[in-house]
Amino acid sequence: MKSASTRRSEPLTASNSGEGIQAWTDLQEAAEIVEACQKGDPVAQRHLYNVSHQKVYRLVVRMVGIQDAADVTQQVFLQAFRKIGQFSGGSQIGTWIYRVAVNEALQHLRKRKRRHFQTFEQEPMDRSAASRENFDDKVLLEQALGQLDPELRSAFLLREVEGLSYREIADALEIPEGTVGSRLNRARRELKQYLIKLGWEPSRELL
Amino acid sequence: MNCSEVQERLSAYHDSELSPDEAAHVSAHVEECSSCAAALASFERLSALSRRLTDPLVPGHIWEELQPKLATRPESRTLLTWFLPHHENIKYFALAATIFIAIGIGVVSYFNWFSHSDHDHHLAMNFSRYLEELSEQPDKAQQILLAEYDGRHTTWQEATHILGYEPIAARGLPADYILDKVYLLNMPCCTCAQAICKNREGQSIAIFEHAIDQPIWFGDKPTVDCLCHDTPTSVTQIGDRLAASWKEGPRYITIIGATDLDEVTEFVAHFKGNNPAKS
Numbered sequence: 001m002k003s004a005s006t007r008r009s010e011p012l013t014a015s016n017s018g019e020g021i022q023a024w025t026d027l028q029e030a031a032e033i034v035e036a037c038q039k040g041d042p043v044a045q046r047h048l049y050n051v052s053h054q055k056v057y058r059l060v061v062r063m064v065g066i067q068d069a070a071d072v073t074q075q076v077f078l079q080a081f082r083k084i085g086q087f088s089g090g091s092q093i094g095t096w097i098y099r100v101a102v103n104e105a106l107q108h109l110r111k112r113k114r115r116h117f118q119t120f121e122q123e124p125m126d127r128s129a130a131s132r133e134n135f136d137d138k139v140l141l142e143q144a145l146g147q148l149d150p151e152l153r154s155a156f157l158l159r160e161v162e163g164l165s166y167r168e169i170a171d172a173l174e175i176p177e178g179t180v181g182s183r184l185n186r187a188r189r190e191l192k193q194y195l196i197k198l199g200w201e202p203s204r205e206l207l
Numbered sequence: 208m209n210c211s212e213v214q215e216r217l218s219a220y221h222d223s224e225l226s227p228d229e230a231a232h233v234s235a236h237v238e239e240c241s242s243c244a245a246a247l248a249s250f251e252r253l254s255a256l257s258r259r260l261t262d263p264l265v266p267g268h269i270w271e272e273l274q275p276k277l278a279t280r281p282e283s284r285t286l287l288t289w290f291l292p293h294h295e296n297i298k299y300f301a302l303a304a305t306i307f308i309a310i311g312i313g314v315v316s317y318f319n320w321f322s323h324s325d326h327d328h329h330l331a332m333n334f335s336r337y338l339e340e341l342s343e344q345p346d347k348a349q350q351i352l353l354a355e356y357d358g359r360h361t362t363w364q365e366a367t368h369i370l371g372y373e374p375i376a377a378r379g380l381p382a383d384y385i386l387d388k389v390y391l392l393n394m395p396c397c398t399c400a401q402a403i404c405k406n407r408e409g410q411s412i413a414i415f416e417h418a419i420d421q422p423i424w425f426g427d428k429p430t431v432d433c434l435c436h437d438t439p440t441s442v443t444q445i446g447d448r449l450a451a452s453w454k455e456g457p458r459y460i461t462i463i464g465a466t467d468l469d470e471v472t473e474f475v476a477h478f479k480g481n482n483p484a485k486s
Contacts, residue, residue, distance in 0.1 A: 046270070189246075
């Protein structure tokens with residue numbers, strides 16, 4: 001049976017790229033960089049881009065697909081630098097950039113849906129046992145994420161990949177903190193169903 | 208707590224977002240309820256799977272395409288036109304140029320960003336002329352920079368004062384490289400300090416220290432990315448010499464006129480040692 005001692009308490013980050021993450025978490029530096037960006041300082045803009053673009057890009061890739069990810073990422077930073085004067089410091093700059101990224105990604109998906117009814121998710125793969133051996137389960141997760149409702153997907157990614165707290169997710173998604181848990185409940189249950197349909201064997205993940 | 212109440216809190220419990228009291232209630236329930244325990248186990252498996260996701264490689268062209276759009280935005284012009292004459296908001300980058308009789312080490316300081324598109328255009332045009340003349344007529348190449356940007360002789364001390372930081376090359380050059388001259392260039396939107404140096408063979412290398420990478424200097428010339436002294440470095444062929452650019456501390460360094468990659472590596476290693484933040 002489940003014991004509370006095995007619950008996860010540390011933030012999750014899929015792959016921390018040392019220098020960028022270190023700079024990102026240096027709040028004093030972040031405050032100075034934000035202030036300089038608000039004055040239009042191109043050096044500060046480049047610095048903020050350097051420490052955040054990898055995070056933004058990996059979120060955007062999983063929100064809109066690899067084909068459009070570069071364009072949307074560029075739009076995220078264009079909007080971020082244009083609107084950074086509106087950043088009041090009420091939240092962390094990283095959370096605020098995630099908010100811009102999610103909004104731009106959702107807006108892009110809405111436009112794309114209006115243009116043509118086509119989503120970026122890949123075709124379901126061959127689910128035979130022989131074929132399954134050739135695929136890593138993380139590929140299945142990428143596929144399942146593509147089938148998940150975008151708003152649920154953003155909540156899941158901000159928690160599981162970006163390692164945000166519920167408070168930070170609430171700030172990024174502009175939703176009450178109390179609804180973050182229920183949104184993650186739905187995201188996880190639906191993802192599990194999609195994964196099982198794709199041939200996922202959950203028992204393999206706890207090894 | 209019943210199953211419904213536990214299921215409602217399952218993600219928050221899994222993510223350690225519940226209060227200690229609530230977490231204890233959920234934990235007690237899960238110990239006794241196989242259905243809720245199974246649901247929680249599936250969340251854990253999803254988290255374990257998510258941790259295995261790898262980051263996609265970010266295309267390098269995003270910033271290059273973004274930069275000119277940032278520079279031309281109308282609100283930026285208004286803000287900076289108002290801001291710059293009254294504050295010490297000087298934007299720095301370094302520009303150094305090498306001619307064949309000398310090694311140039313330059314530091315460029317941005318005074319004004321609002322006309323960045325014009326700046327890019329003029330800089331690219333003048334730099335192209337500089338590179339064209341460099342191999343055959345290095346003196347003329349240098350004169351182009353000096354004439355275009357109202358160059359004048361200066362010292363590291365003055366350059367440091369104007370730029371607000373000590374250029375990394377002012378702290379010393381690689382062994383057998385001798386500082387010859389330092390210039391200040393008044394560009395349309397920035398001030399550049401340029402040092403001229405020589406090595407023991409009389410060959411020359413140009414070094415630029417700048418706050419933002421400037422691939423525009425080399426136009427569409429093929430560039431190769433490689434590791435020099437374990438540092439990611441972009442190398443471009445300029446005639447029979449090499450130009451190389453890498454990030455050092457908070458700024459970028461570009462050298463022009465290196466004979467081969469060994470010489471590039473020598474400069475990379477030397478400046479890394481000169482930078483306390485990196486050493």
